[in-house]
Amino acid sequence: MLTSVFISAVSLALFWMAAFTLWWQMHAWRTPEVLASTRFSRPDGDEHVSFSLLLPARHEQAVLDHTVQRLLTSTHTDFEIIVIVGHDDPETTAVAERAAGRDARVRVVVDTHETKNKPKAMNTALPHCRGDVVGVFDAEDQVHPELLAHVDHAFRTTDADVVQGGVQLINFHSSWYSLRNCLEYFFWFRSRLHLHAQKGFIPLGGNTVFVRTEVLSEAGGWDDHCLAEDCDLGVRLSSVGRKVVVAYDPRMVTREETPGSLMSLLKQRTRWNQGFLQVYRKRDWRQLPTFGQRLLARYTLMTPFLQAFSGVVIPFNVAIALFLDVPVGIAFITFLPAVTALVTFVFEVVGLHDFGKQYGLRVRFVHYVKLVVGGPFYQILLAGAALRAVWREQRGRNDWELTSHVGAHLATSDAIREDVAA
Numbered sequence: 001m002l003t004s005v006f007i008s009a010v011s012l013a014l015f016w017m018a019a020f021t022l023w024w025q026m027h028a029w030r031t032p033e034v035l036a037s038t039r040f041s042r043p044d045g046d047e048h049v050s051f052s053l054l055l056p057a058r059h060e061q062a063v064l065d066h067t068v069q070r071l072l073t074s075t076h077t078d079f080e081i082i083v084i085v086g087h088d089d090p091e092t093t094a095v096a097e098r099a100a101g102r103d104a105r106v107r108v109v110v111d112t113h114e115t116k117n118k119p120k121a122m123n124t125a126l127p128h129c130r131g132d133v134v135g136v137f138d139a140e141d142q143v144h145p146e147l148l149a150h151v152d153h154a155f156r157t158t159d160a161d162v163v164q165g166g167v168q169l170i171n172f173h174s175s176w177y178s179l180r181n182c183l184e185y186f187f188w189f190r191s192r193l194h195l196h197a198q199k200g201f202i203p204l205g206g207n208t209v210f211v212r213t214e215v216l217s218e219a220g221g222w223d224d225h226c227l228a229e230d231c232d233l234g235v236r237l238s239s240v241g242r243k244v245v246v247a248y249d250p251r252m253v254t255r256e257e258t259p260g261s262l263m264s265l266l267k268q269r270t271r272w273n274q275g276f277l278q279v280y281r282k283r284d285w286r287q288l289p290t291f292g293q294r295l296l297a298r299y300t301l302m303t304p305f306l307q308a309f310s311g312v313v314i315p316f317n318v319a320i321a322l323f324l325d326v327p328v329g330i331a332f333i334t335f336l337p338a339v340t341a342l343v344t345f346v347f348e349v350v351g352l353h354d355f356g357k358q359y360g361l362r363v364r365f366v367h368y369v370k371l372v373v374g375g376p377f378y379q380i381l382l383a384g385a386a387l388r389a390v391w392r393e394q395r396g397r398n399d400w401e402l403t404s405h406v407g408a409h410l411a412t413s414d415a416i417r418e419d420v421a422a
Contacts, residue, residue: 067143
């Protein structure tokens with residue numbers, strides 16, 4: 001009897017958790033009006049905001065110059081690019097110095113910390129920022145030339161303290177896991193972050209985020225010791241009532257590439273999970289004014305671990321229902337999480353179709369097969385990353401595991417054009 005009660009309680013908890021997550025994930029598609037409200041409004045041509053664009057780069061000599069040159073094509077005229085390099089990284093420094101020599105809008109700041117990580121690099125550059133707004137990009141980013149004009153307009157028309165733009169992994173065809181990785185970003189930036197902004201609690205993205213310089217300085221910059229400094233900054237700014245606006249337009253998104261190997265993806269997810277756990281333990285979210293915001297914060301910061309737990313428990317529940325002699329009612333309850341998982345798969349298939357349509361990508365039947373078949377294996381990877389994050393946190397392992405980039409997303413547009421032409 002006690003076993004049946006326990007199994008039922010776990011199954012119902014998983015069911016409601018999956019149902020709420022799915023509902024939030026589909027937030028932007030609830031009505032045409034909601035979908036329209038998530039986009040950038042059209043700029044009016046005026047420029048009232050100046051930008052300092054931070055570009056932390058560590059062992060990114062293969063992609064850095066392309067990113068700098070892309071940023072320099074911006075239609076906005078009032079910006080500077082600050083490339084942050086390590087004192088022990090001569091290859092990347094050489095690329096940065098050459099870019100600075102070609103254009104006066106590019107400056108190089110050297111991070112001399114013995115222990116390197118992204119927040120330390122950005123805090124090193126913060127005193128050098130001259131712009132009204134600090135923007136953050138990664139060294140491999142492909143940024144749209146009109147993005148800054150749209151962000152300028154968003155600041156002026158919404159009186160925002162922070163504007164979060166869209167980020168999209170684009171090389172969905174590179175591997176079975178890159179397909180799922182791209183779709184995760186699509187749902188997160190296209191839909192889920194808009195709900196967070198609406199509710200007044202948001203874990204910011206790691207790049208294409210723009211913060212008023214005075215607001216960022218007042219907050220003390222980024223947390224040097226947090227492995228998810230973007231999430232932490234969003235939580236701290238939300239907790240003191242700063243206004244965050246999220247805008248997503250497929251034309252304006254910053255394009256990136258997925259990690260180049262499963263091990264790189266595992267390490268990246270470990271870092272994010274561990275960072276979320278650190279932010280949860282800091283308890284800044286407890287300063288949020290309403291119970292609903294605090295509940296959303298608690299759930300969000302624990303989501304990676306809950307998702308990993310679900311990936312392990314749902315197959316276990318199905319096995320119980322199929323192979324153990326349990327009452328029919330209990331067997332039915334154990335299948336509920338599997339039902340929500342099936343519905344999620346359906347929405348993911350629809351989402352993949354929409355993703356391909358919005359970005360002009362040719363999604364074949366084999367990609368849909370990979371999406372569905374790869375689902376359980378991807379959950380296993382997420383579970384492994386979550387367990388590894390907890391293990392590292394308990395052992396005090398807070399070193400930054402860098403994700404390397406080779407520019408796989410830069411060739412995607414050419415490959416797609418050739419594919420369509422064929």
